[in-house]
Amino acid sequence: MTLRVELLPLLLALALASFTCRAGGFWLMRFVTVTPRLRAMLAAAPLAVMLGIVTPAALRGGLPEIAGLAVTFAAMRLWRSDLVAMFCGVAAVALCRGLLPQ
C-alpha cells in the first residue's frame, strides 16, 4: 500500500472538478436557463471523449487490437453489458497476441 504525496494535488483537483459538476448545475439553476441547444451539446460530450480514447488506440494498434474492438462491439450488441463486452474484447486481444508472432 503506497500513496505518493505528489499524486494528491492531482486527485484533489479531480475531486473538486467532479463535485463542481455535480453541485454546479443545481447551484447555477438560480441564474441560468439551460436551452435545448446547450443540453444537446452537453449530452454529446461523453460519447465524443470515449471515442477520443478509442481512436488513437485503434490507429496505433495491430491486428489484435482491431480484432479486440470488433469482438467488443459484437459482445456489446449481444449482451448489452459494458463489463461483459470489455472482458470479451480483452480476451480476444490476449488470444490474438498468443497466436500471432509478435
Added chain:
Amino acid sequence: MAREAGLSPLEATLMSTLVYSGTAQAATVGGFATGAGILAAVVTVLMLNARYLLYGASLRPWLSQTSPAQAYATLWFLGDANWAMSTKAHAGGEHDAAFIFGSGVSMYLPWVAGTALGATAGDWIADPRTLGVDFLLVAFCFAMAIDLFKSRTDVAPAAAAVVVAGLLDRLAPSGWTLVAAGFAGGFTAWLRYDDAKGKAA
C-alpha cells in the same frame, strides 16, 4: 485499469472515493498512462461530468425543499443510475428527497469497494501485456461509447470526435487528444441543433 496506469491499490481506491465517476476515472487514468498533465485531466473531468450539471439542474425543484447542507451532501453521491432512478420515482409520485440520497449512497459504496478489490487483484497478474490488460481501458471506453450511441443524431458528433482524435494523435499525441475530441463532438452537436424542430438535425 487503474493498476495498469501505475496507481497503487490505495491510490486507486482514494480516486474512486473522491472522483466517483467511471468515465472520468477511465479517461484520466488513460491520461496518466500517456503522461498527460494535471490541467488536461481536470478539463477532461469537467467535460465528462458536464452532464451532472443537467442532472443537478433537473433535481433543483425537488432538492431545494431540503436544507442546502443536505442538498449538497446528496449531490456528492449523484450518479447516472441514481439520477435516472430518482427521476423515474419522482414522476411516479415519490417526493421524499431522501430517496435521492439513499439511492446515491447505495451506488457509491459498491463502486468504491469494487475498485479496492480490483486494484488489489491487479497485483497478482504476472505479465499484463500477454493477458491483454493494457487493452482493458480501450475496450471499456469502446463499450461505453456503443452504449452512449443512441440515435442518428449521434453520428455527426461521433464522426467529428473520431476525425479530430485521429488527426491530433498523428500531430501531437497527448492527453489533450481526448479533450479536443470531446469539444469537437459537443460543438458539432451544438451547431447541428435545430431550434425549429426542437431536436438535433
